Amino acid sequence: MSRVAKAYRKGVKVSERHGAGEWTAERLSSLILVPLSLWGLWSAATVSGGGYDGAFAWFASPLNSGLLIVTLLISLWHMNLGLKVIVDDYLHKPATRTTVLGLIALICIVLAAASVFFIVRLALGSAPLPAGFGA
Amino acid sequence: MSSSNDPTDDQTGRFVPQPNGRPRPLSPHLQVWRFHATMAGSILNRAAAGALSFGAIFIVAWLGAAAFGPDAYASYVAVMGSPLGLLVWFGLTLAAAYHLTAGIRHLVWDAGAGLTPKSATTLTWISIVAALIIALAFWAFLFATGRVSL
Numbered sequence: 001m002s003r004v005a006k007a008y009r010k011g012v013k014v015s016e017r018h019g020a021g022e023w024t025a026e027r028l029s030s031l032i033l034v035p036l037s038l039w040g041l042w043s044a045a046t047v048s049g050g051g052y053d054g055a056f057a058w059f060a061s062p063l064n065s066g067l068l069i070v071t072l073l074i075s076l077w078h079m080n081l082g083l084k085v086i087v088d089d090y091l092h093k094p095a096t097r098t099t100v101l102g103l104i105a106l107i108c109i110v111l112a113a114a115s116v117f118f119i120v121r122l123a124l125g126s127a128p129l130p131a132g133f134g135a
Numbered sequence: 136m137s138s139s140n141d142p143t144d145d146q147t148g149r150f151v152p153q154p155n156g157r158p159r160p161l162s163p164h165l166q167v168w169r170f171h172a173t174m175a176g177s178i179l180n181r182a183a184a185g186a187l188s189f190g191a192i193f194i195v196a197w198l199g200a201a202a203f204g205p206d207a208y209a210s211y212v213a214v215m216g217s218p219l220g221l222l223v224w225f226g227l228t229l230a231a232a233y234h235l236t237a238g239i240r241h242l243v244w245d246a247g248a249g250l251t252p253k254s255a256t257t258l259t260w261i262s263i264v265a266a267l268i269i270a271l272a273f274w275a276f277l278f279a280t281g282r283v284s285l
Contacts, residue, residue: 117202
């Protein structure tokens with residue numbers, strides 16, 4: 001990732017910054033999300049109206065829990081990349097942009113961590129929270 | 136729209152100094168576009184992305200409600216299963232379906248295909264109609280099987 005390693009590669013100027021990598025990452029994540037989001041829609045239809053017991057049974061399947069973790073993590077990664085493009089389009093003051101991008105990244109990380117924590121507990125059939133946290 | 140791309144005689148205010156010190160043109164803002172399917176499709180896709188970003192919070196809240204047990208889950212279902220809640224979820228379904236179909240359309244374009252004005256317009260209309268069909272079929276299924284009711 002060294003920025004000034006090569007100014008030209010095969011006669012084409014190498015980017016001074018890292019936008020090209022993020023562009024590719026956004027496409028790669030969207031490609032992976034095509035089948036995963038179809039699975040997500042189907043799963044949403046399956047779980048809807050099933051109540052707590054239905055949801056609990058759904059999460060007990062490692063395939064469901066595993067795929068949901070993968071889907072959410074890639075979605076949040078894609079969301080962070082996409083929101084960054086919007087911010088780059090509309091916010092021009094470097095300080096503002098840095099602050100907002102940091103905030104967005106923080107929200108994505110918190111959502112990702114919370115998702116994995118909740119799903120792992122549900123997959124393991126753990127007692128309802130706050131069990132294990134002083135209650 | 137006959138502006139040159141020379142930043143020294145920029146009349147449009149589109150050129151913004153980048154962190155590396157060079158002026159770079161921005162893509163035009165919403166209000167400068169004359170209506171066309173591709174322009175509407177692109178703006179709708181970004182709007183859908185924004186809606187889905189808020190939707191992510193609702194989904195994590197659902198996971199949290201399940202992890203906090205039957206009482207929390209029942210409260211979540213009571214709010215989200217209300218008419219207003221269902222309307223929000225219908226909107227999120229439509230946003231998800233359109234972001235999916237418009238995303239596939241975008242991947243086709245990124246691969247270098249479908250870029251003539253005519254095929255770009257056709258692909259856009261296909262993505263809009265397909266998204267409507269997916270979202271309506273999804274909710275027709277939920278209501279028909281009694282999974283949700285008003």
